[in-house]
Amino acid sequence: MQTIALIGNPNCGKTTLFNTLTGTTAYVGNWPGVTVEKKEGMVNGHRILDLPGIYSLSPYSPEEKLSRRYILDEQPDLIIDVIDATNLERSLYLTTQLAELGRPLLLALNMEDLLEKEGIRIDRKRLSQMTGCPVVQISASKGTGIKALLEEIERSLDQKRLPMQPLFSNFIERYITTIIKDDYLHQIPKGRQMRWAAIKLLEADELFLASMPQPPQAFQTYIEQARKELVEHYDDDVQAIIIDQRYKVAERIAKDCQIRTKKAKQFNFDNLATSKFGAIPLFIAIMAAVFYLSIGLVGGYTTSWLESFFAFASLHIQVLSDALQVHPLLSGILVDGIIAGVGAVLTFVPQLFVLFLLLSILEDCGYMARIAFIMDRLMRSMGLSGKSIIPLVIGTGCSVPAIMSSRTIEHQKQRELTVIVTPFIPCGAKMPVFALMLTYFFPGKWFIAPLIYLLGILAVVITGLLARALDKHKETNAFILELPRYQIPAAKNIWLQTKDRTLGFIQKAGTIILLSSIIIYLLSSYSFTLQAVDAELSMLATMGRLIAPLFAPLGFGFWQASVALLTGIAAKESIVSTLSVTIGTSSLGSFFTPDTALSYMTFILLSSPCIAAISAMFKELGSKRKLLFAVLWQTGFAYVAALLIRSATLLLL
Amino acid sequence: MMHMTMDELTVGQKGAVKAINAPKQLKRRLMDMGFTKGVGVEVVKLAPMGDPMEVSLRGYHLCLRKAEARAIELR
Numbered sequence: 001m002q003t004i005a006l007i008g009n010p011n012c013g014k015t016t017l018f019n020t021l022t023g024t025t026a027y028v029g030n031w032p033g034v035t036v037e038k039k040e041g042m043v044n045g046h047r048i049l050d051l052p053g054i055y056s057l058s059p060y061s062p063e064e065k066l067s068r069r070y071i072l073d074e075q076p077d078l079i080i081d082v083i084d085a086t087n088l089e090r091s092l093y094l095t096t097q098l099a100e101l102g103r104p105l106l107l108a109l110n111m112e113d114l115l116e117k118e119g120i121r122i123d124r125k126r127l128s129q130m131t132g133c134p135v136v137q138i139s140a141s142k143g144t145g146i147k148a149l150l151e152e153i154e155r156s157l158d159q160k161r162l163p164m165q166p167l168f169s170n171f172i173e174r175y176i177t178t179i180i181k182d183d184y185l186h187q188i189p190k191g192r193q194m195r196w197a198a199i200k201l202l203e204a205d206e207l208f209l210a211s212m213p214q215p216p217q218a219f220q221t222y223i224e225q226a227r228k229e230l231v232e233h234y235d236d237d238v239q240a241i242i243i244d245q246r247y248k249v250a251e252r253i254a255k256d257c258q259i260r261t262k263k264a265k266q267f268n269f270d271n272l273a274t275s276k277f278g279a280i281p282l283f284i285a286i287m288a289a290v291f292y293l294s295i296g297l298v299g300g301y302t303t304s305w306l307e308s309f310f311a312f313a314s315l316h317i318q319v320l321s322d323a324l325q326v327h328p329l330l331s332g333i334l335v336d337g338i339i340a341g342v343g344a345v346l347t348f349v350p351q352l353f354v355l356f357l358l359l360s361i362l363e364d365c366g367y368m369a370r371i372a373f374i375m376d377r378l379m380r381s382m383g384l385s386g387k388s389i390i391p392l393v394i395g396t397g398c399s400v401p402a403i404m405s406s407r408t409i410e411h412q413k414q415r416e417l418t419v420i421v422t423p424f425i426p427c428g429a430k431m432p433v434f435a436l437m438l439t440y441f442f443p444g445k446w447f448i449a450p451l452i453y454l455l456g457i458l459a460v461v462i463t464g465l466l467a468r469a470l471d472k473h474k475e476t477n478a479f480i481l482e483l484p485r486y487q488i489p490a491a492k493n494i495w496l497q498t499k500d501r502t503l504g505f506i507q508k509a510g511t512i513i514l515l516s517s518i519i520i521y522l523l524s525s526y527s528f529t530l531q532a533v534d535a536e537l538s539m540l541a542t543m544g545r546l547i548a549p550l551f552a553p554l555g556f557g558f559w560q561a562s563v564a565l566l567t568g569i570a571a572k573e574s575i576v577s578t579l580s581v582t583i584g585t586s587s588l589g590s591f592f593t594p595d596t597a598l599s600y601m602t603f604i605l606l607s608s609p610c611i612a613a614i615s616a617m618f619k620e621l622g623s624k625r626k627l628l629f630a631v632l633w634q635t636g637f638a639y640v641a642a643l644l645i646r647s648a649t650l651l652l653l
Numbered sequence: 654m655m656h657m658t659m660d661e662l663t664v665g666q667k668g669a670v671k672a673i674n675a676p677k678q679l680k681r682r683l684m685d686m687g688f689t690k691g692v693g694v695e696v697v698k699l700a701p702m703g704d705p706m707e708v709s710l711r712g713y714h715l716c717l718r719k720a721e722a723r724a725i726e727l728r
Binding site: 240480 | 672673677678679680681682683684685686687689690692698700701702703704705707711712713714715716717718721
């Protein structure tokens with residue numbers, strides 16, 4: 001089986017192409033070494049990989065490092081360089097680097113549907129001549145040119161033709177030619193190209209030098225002399241000279257192959273989206289609309305409908321099993337365990353589907369980058385970056401993809417801080433708990449729900465400000481972000497992403513929550529001597545009572561609440577199912593009071609997230625010590641906040 | 654004499670890059686994004702709070718902070 005790697009700049013439509021090519025065969029997998037996701041699928045019997053978008057092979061963020069490492073170490077049989085055809089020049093800069101890797105290269109000119117609108121025509125034949133690569137023009141989102149691309153993939157895999165090497169100015173080429181002739185170059189790692197190695201030697205690329213044996217003295221002297229002469233000639237450092245030369249090649253090719261018939265149009269929506277006074281209100285309005293549509297509108301209808309459906313179902317199953325004289329253990333598991341637990345969670349599927357759908361649209365249309373642009377100044381004052389806003393927005397859906405999306409933040413401290421604060425934003429799985437508590441204790445008090453989100457944001461702000469105050473170095477760091485063209489999201493991308501996230505939620509209901517509902521039911525119905533007993537004397541009660549005293553100051557020092565928190569570590573949706581199994585959603589009032597309900601919600605909002613999010617945090621933080629700190633910080637913060645909220649409500653009410 | 658830097662441009666003003674005066678890492682990053690000698694840049698707009706700025710170069714739009722723009726010397 002041959003391997004094809006898709007590579008290209010961020011926003012070039014790579015993932016859309018991947019989805020188009022692989023259909024439903026795609027899955028997200030880990031690859032050895034770094035546990036970071038890359039997507040993998042099958043096309044015509046070949047393995048195809050979707051790597052994170054990069055601008056160059058010199059890596060800055062963990063995402064870019066993944067792509068570079070893969071491309072250099074795994075030696076794919078074919079590299080497909082996906083090029084945003086409306087952004088030819090900058091895309092070709094990466095092409096000049098890919099051409100040196102000694103792998104067959106295929107140029108996929110994407111977004112052909114936009115070319116005409118932008119007034120650009122590309123001479124594909126000329127482009128193919130100048131790069132030595134086959135060129136196919138496609139539109140991944142419209143699905144045009146895909147057949148031709150598939151044919152060209154087969155041809156390229158057969159022919160294994162290598163691309164032409166981009167040539168620099170004669171002054172540099174002289175040195176490269178001399179270096180390539182030296183015997184020392186035969187010691188380069190297998191699969192690497194001589195020319196590539198010569199350039200890396202001149203650039204003094206640290207990773208490359210470390211992989212090579214010590215060069216002979218005479219050769220070392222020659223390299224140093226060459227570097228010195230280059231620096232003198234161009235009045236710049238060698239790496240800068242090479243970048244400059246690559247861009248000159250890209251400029252030359254783009255100039256020759258690209259015919260602009262009219263000037264590019266300006267963005268229109270953008271004038272409002274990033275305007276001085278309109279931008280932030282618009283952002284808030286969009287987020288409010290997202291929540292209103294999903295939780296308010298759709299959730300309002302479907303929740304009560306599904307709740308009555310499950311109540312109906314459990315009633316009839318109970319009647320049926322009584323009539324059939326089913327063993328009470330079995331009917332108990334079914335009705336009070338599974339239907340109560342899983343049902344309570346499934347109720348939220350429709351509104352989460354809408355939430356995931358709307359967030360996917362926001363992610364795909366190009367608005368997220370504008371949010372980062374308008375919020376950067378504010379985020380910076382809290383030790384975060386404009387890019388941190390993206391995980392926070394996605395976090396309203398689910399913390400797991402949100403934490404993973406922090407990977408685009410180059411600066412390590414900011415990235416880690418973002419990872420730690422992202423779970424403070426209430427995810428969709430926490431909604432059921434809030435909904436349950438709010439409808440029971442605060443009916444009609446609609447303003448409390450937004451306050452929960454506000455509290456989450458406040459936790460982010462406080463943590464950020466503290467981290468900034470404690471940071472002795474006060475490092476400044478770069479915030480460089482492409483503002484892509486707005487686009488109508490590709491329906492297929494939106495659908496796949498929404499489907500994946502919703503199915504993930506349903507899957508949890510069918511596995512973790514199903515299992516924990518059964519276990520909770522059994523533990524709450526039997527004593528340690530395996531006698532059927534009242535819940536009060538059950539194993540679960542005994543275990544819950546061990547930790548319950550810890551929460552007494554917060555007002556929920558009874559075992560049911562503690563056990564629910566424990567199951568919440570498996571999945572936050574379990575909190576509701578556990579409460580409904582152990583207390584029953586209708587008798588919440590005999591356990592909680594309004595003030596303890598508030599403090600309970602606060603604790604759930606801010607304390608350590610579910611196990612899936614914890615493992616995502618671990619992946620991104622990359623150290624157990626940091627993870628422990630993060631979880632302790634979140635839980636400690638939650639404890640103090642819940643204590644304060646409870647005291648405040650007691651004083652006020 | 655120090656020349657004008659990109660952060661000093663107002664919205665709608667254009668310039669051409671003369672040099673990048675930044676630590677190695679940032680310099681390389683800026684150059685990778687296309688800020689090489691002689692390339693034309695135009696400030697498109699400023700974020701609502703005056704920073705960062707949106708510039709256009711090589712036919713695309715990029716956002717960067719004024720602190721980074723200061724590293725880009727214009728001629």
